[in-house]
Amino acid sequence: MSILTIRSVTLRKLRWRTQGRTQDRSGFYPVAWDDGIATQTGYVLELATDAGITGEYTWTTGVNGHAAQQIESVAGWLVGQDAFQRERIWADLHRAWRKYDRLGIGPIDCALWDIAGKAYEASLSQMLGGYRERLPAYASTLFGDDEGAGPLGTPEAFADFARECVDLGYRAVKIHGWNNGDIEREIRNVRGVRTAVGPDIALMLDPSGAYETFGDVLSVGRALDEEQFYWYEDPGKEGGTSAFAYKKLRELIRTPLLQGEHVRGLQAHADQVLAGGTDFMRADAGLDGGVTGVLKIAHLAEALGIDVELHGPSPVHRHIMSALRNSNFYEMGLVAPSLRQISFGGFADYSDDLAEVDANGTVGIPRGHGLATPLDQEWIAAHQIDELVFD
């Protein structure tokens, strides 16, 4: 059994500015905005080994400093570990961070898979037994802006943009509406988008916890039933985690529910689905313990006879989805008329761009070794604002 020892852990913090989005009034949520400039932060984790192979993983979305802080807290321990022993490292960190959200596992695990792929000269997709060459994608919109004047300010604007996505080839579109919980506008939006794209496009709605009451959640859900939506995702302000509430919702509407983005921990995902709290399962390599964590959730879903949908775009998710039978759509987002490309510019030869789909609405898989997405070191250096090295 060969050993590949981790010799150093480098954590780079990046900052860059993205045009076409801004934060809403609260500062919590990104919304589409033509002239808006959003300041974004991201991280690059590098695990260098004594064999000269370095595993890399980047993450850019959400409150990504949480993961960085957890990784920093174990970096000294990581140095000296055998990079091939992913299951032990996963289990050790799963216990170590039992009190927390365990966000740090994801980047570490993904970087370890990158190391393995580089050592084996195989892509992550291939290591996982992957076979899908093209993945059906959905255009996943930014939130609508509070002012109603931006590129996704009105139901009409959402309808136009959805139509445009369909013209690009997408066979599925997911709406993130507004963050203020205006139910009447949400329902108008749902109906308008369905009318714009016709009956054959899969539509999803993700209010991301914007609706105040269960009554509101139910009212919009009834509209989704009528408009034949593909799934309804995390609508309620309790955070999409109450299995009791969504089991009840399931009894009252027919649209499938997709919950789980806000559930952390493998066993919590299991308990949620077994309690009847969701129809589709949700998994995210960044949030749910990397490739290893997503596989465990995907296998749970498969054993239960249901599907798992990966959250958000990333090279890692393309690789994993290429090896999953029970997964329907790759999430291309968040996009808007004002912002058509995921803004991280740190990959040398990879991007998630709205226009990347082919005429069938599908995207491809990175080719190469490991995650198969080498970094653009020039761009990284130009946007780096901090660096921590442990060795």
Add this chain to the structure above:
Amino acid sequence: MSILTIRSVTLRKLRWRTQGRTQDRSGFYPVAWDDGIATQTGYVLELATDAGITGEYTWTTGVNGHAAQQIESVAGWLVGQDAFQRERIWADLHRAWRKYDRLGIGPIDCALWDIAGKAYEASLSQMLGGYRERLPAYASTLFGDDEGAGPLGTPEAFADFARECVDLGYRAVKIHGWNNGDIEREIRNVRGVRTAVGPDIALMLDPSGAYETFGDVLSVGRALDEEQFYWYEDPGKEGGTSAFAYKKLRELIRTPLLQGEHVRGLQAHADQVLAGGTDFMRADAGLDGGVTGVLKIAHLAEALGIDVELHGPSPVHRHIMSALRNSNFYEMGLVAPSLRQISFGGFADYSDDLAEVDANGTVGIPRGHGLATPLDQEWIAAHQIDELVFD
């Protein structure tokens, strides 16, 4: 994404004679017998690829011709497949054999993992992120003989053999009693073995479906409670598959139940455990769809917060268990005073021998590439009775 095309499928049938065991009067069950000679059959599957790499898997136990027959039925289809696309091949065969026990998937999937490991120059353990260098093992006995005169003919003989296993280093012993369902003798056996090994050894009982009635199952179960057994496995003649019955048994005794050896299919395993039909899960690379199938079951168990125990000895199981946190014991069996080594002699440098454990009762992991157990071609050729080649 590189491609490794399967160019030929070779299925070899072997036959050999093993001293120290025989069949019971029915002919269904192996029992220990000093001068007994059992005729055994086994198979070798070879998947040769266009890169010159050949994946190999051998299987020897049970009614192993079932798997061979299924493999033969798809061999023409296998030729031309990309050997790296394990998940697709698994899913295709899982559907194709939906009406049957799907035994053919196991050997095919294991041979595909062997190919991947040889291509990556990594062991199966390493590919799986493995980390356990030593595995706690249990001595798993042959059945007692009907006559009461053989090496495992009486409770006293079982007690002596259990004591001998403990002296060899084992910290756990599993008893397969008699096949006639004599409850009074079974209980005497359980008590005698406990007395012989003392309170600190993990003891398991596996009647393998020998007990006629639920009342009998319960009577022995109460003795296991008193003797503090580690698990109680497949006692009832319904075959160990009735989730209703074992949920009821769970309410009546405290000894943990291990069911699932007789359940085929990933979703059936899930439904059994979710219905309360077992405490430990059971998985077998040969019976449950290879490495891929075992991982899915193991991940299900992990998500549910419980353990999975691998069925029977094999190099593949050692590799897999080295990458599982939630698994307790490696099954070294079936053994008896008259038969101390698993009788397949086709490996060049691997065997499962009763005396192989160290002073802590643990065994090691094969080292090398893929399954890391090259075949003894001379032995194979000497015992081959049939060969089918598809190319």
